[in-house]
Amino acid sequence: MASQTTAVPLRAGILGATGAVGQRFITLLADHPGFKVQRLGASARSAGRPYGEAVIWRMTTPLPEALAAQTVVECRPEDFDDCDVIFSGLDASVAGDIELAFLAADHCIISNAKNHRMASDVPLVVPTVNAEHLHAIPAQRLRRGLRRGFLVTISNCASVGVCVAMKALEAQHATLGRINRVNVVTMQAISGAGYPGMSAMDMLDNVVPYIGGEEDKLETEPVKILGALSEPLLLTDLVVSATCNRVPVIDGHMASMSVGFARDSTASQLDAAAATKVAVDAFTNYQTLASTDALSCASAPRPPLHVLSSADRPQPRLDRDRGNGYAVSIGRVRPCPLLDVKFTVLAHNTILGAAGSGVLNAEIAQAMGYLTRREACKH
Ligand SMILES: NC(=O)c1ccc[n+]([C@@H]2O[C@H](COP(=O)([O-])OP(=O)(O)OC[C@H]3O[C@@H](n4cnc5c(N)ncnc54)[C@H](OP(=O)(O)O)[C@@H]3O)[C@@H](O)[C@H]2O)c1
Numbered sequence: 365m366a367s368q369t370t371a372v373p374l375r376a377g378i379l380g381a382t383g384a385v386g387q388r389f390i391t392l393l394a395d396h397p398g399f400k401v402q403r404l405g406a407s408a409r410s411a412g413r414p415y416g417e418a419v420i421w422r423m424t425t426p427l428p429e430a431l432a433a434q435t436v437v438e439c440r441p442e443d444f445d446d447c448d449v450i451f452s453g454l455d456a457s458v459a460g461d462i463e464l465a466f467l468a469a470d471h472c473i474i475s476n477a478k479n480h481r482m483a484s485d486v487p488l489v490v491p492t493v494n495a496e497h498l499h500a501i502p503a504q505r506l507r508r509g510l511r512r513g514f515l516v517t518i519s520n521c522a523s524v525g526v527c528v529a530m531k532a533l534e535a536q537h538a539t540l541g542r543i544n545r546v547n548v549v550t551m552q553a554i555s556g557a558g559y560p561g562m563s564a565m566d567m568l569d570n571v572v573p574y575i576g577g578e579e580d581k582l583e584t585e586p587v588k589i590l591g592a593l594s595e596p597l598l599l600t601d602l603v604v605s606a607t608c609n610r611v612p613v614i615d616g617h618m619a620s621m622s623v624g625f626a627r628d629s630t631a632s633q634l635d636a637a638a639a640t641k642v643a644v645d646a647f648t649n650y651q652t653l654a655s656t657d658a659l660s661c662a663s664a665p666r667p668p669l670h671v672l673s674s675a676d677r678p679q680p681r682l683d684r685d686r687g688n689g690y691a692v693s694i695g696r697v698r699p700c701p702l703l704d705v706k707f708t709v710l711a712h713n714t715i716l717g718a719a720g721s722g723v724l725n726a727e728i729a730q731a732m733g734y735l736t737r738r739e740a741c742k743h
């Protein structure tokens with residue numbers, strides 16, 4: 365496997381570059397050793413203008429000067445011919461067709477949008493959970509007649525922390541049994557709705573107990589992410605019940621989870637306290653392919669999961685930036701009187717929950733040999 369830190373960085377195009385996720389892509393790629401931003405795409409409203417004028421820059425780090433002067437283009441594949449990888453932060457109302465047009469032009473696309481996540485030949489990858497699903501790319505190429513291109517999707521921002529926790533517990537399934545029931549209640553940050561999102565009058569001094577479409581995504585995406593690598597990608601028997609709330613936090617999605625394990629013949633009949641101890645060990649010892657030296661990915665968090673012992677952690681403001689926003693934090697692990705174990709999990713929604721997963725998935729795809737320079741594959 366090759367390291368993603370090539371002497372000549374791969375050239376990245378960003379679709380939806382003016383949005384919340386697009387801006388996060390720019391900050392994460394600003395000093396990246398393996399990728400450089402080549403092209404910025406957005407809607408016709410922004411195209412033709414210098415990026416610095418078209419964007420309302422909301423990041424806490426300065427906009428790189430060279431990109432501020434770059435002209436925004438419309439999201440047409442032919443305008444991105446000199447890009448090796450395309451990161452999409454497009455609005456879901458337009459992402460479906462635009463991403464398929466880029467795929468037809470043999471681009472390598474890593475998308476944050478929901479449109480193609482559940483397609484049976486499209487890997488849905490949380491890079492610190494199921495990086496091995498990227499090995500579905502050859503079958504996708506065969507099925508869709510692609511030479512070098514692929515379409516990989518990133519999960520919904522609320523699913524990432526939930527899936528990291530479940531994957532860590534699954535690593536102990538011989539002791540705990542397979543996870544078959546999950547109840548999850550989220551407290552999701554305002555930035556998850558993009559900019560400008562909900563108004564201050566709606567959010568200050570308030571909690572909104574509804575996020576359109578979110579509970580459905582949280583109940584279906586983990587079933588694919590935790591499923592097996594096969595052709596087509598397999599789903600698990602997992603049943604997830606989700607309740608999603610918007611809370612007045614800028615970044616960082618928190619979730620309270622209760623998890624139940626199947627009691628089959630191979631799993632021991634642990635009491636709640638013993639199961640809780642195994643769960644804490646599972647979280648503490650969690651390792652992922654992306655975080656091992658085998659792939660040497662520049663952005664991979666080491667460790668990918670932080671177990672916090674203070675009774676009042678994790679908290680979004682204090683813990684969302686662990687591992688540069690690529691790590692998940694877990695605390696309050698304890699027995700659950702209804703299911704088996706319950707705990708609280710936190711993930712940065714625009715880093716691991718969005719653009720960061722895109723960048724790390726690209727690093728992994730390159731290390732696995734699936735992402736190459738565009739010229740290298742021309743006849
Ligand atoms: N925010 C999060 O935490 C998060 C997490 C995971 C996934 N996502 C997903 O990521 C995607 C982007 O989310 P966001 O929060 O960044 O949204 P956003 O702030 O509303 O940005 C949307 C982007 O799409 C562009 N766009 C809209 N219509 C277009 C068109 N017809 N042609 C080309 N570009 C167009 C916009 O360009 P203009 O500025 O020119 O209009 C803008 O750059 C969505 O699919 C969202 O569901 C978001």
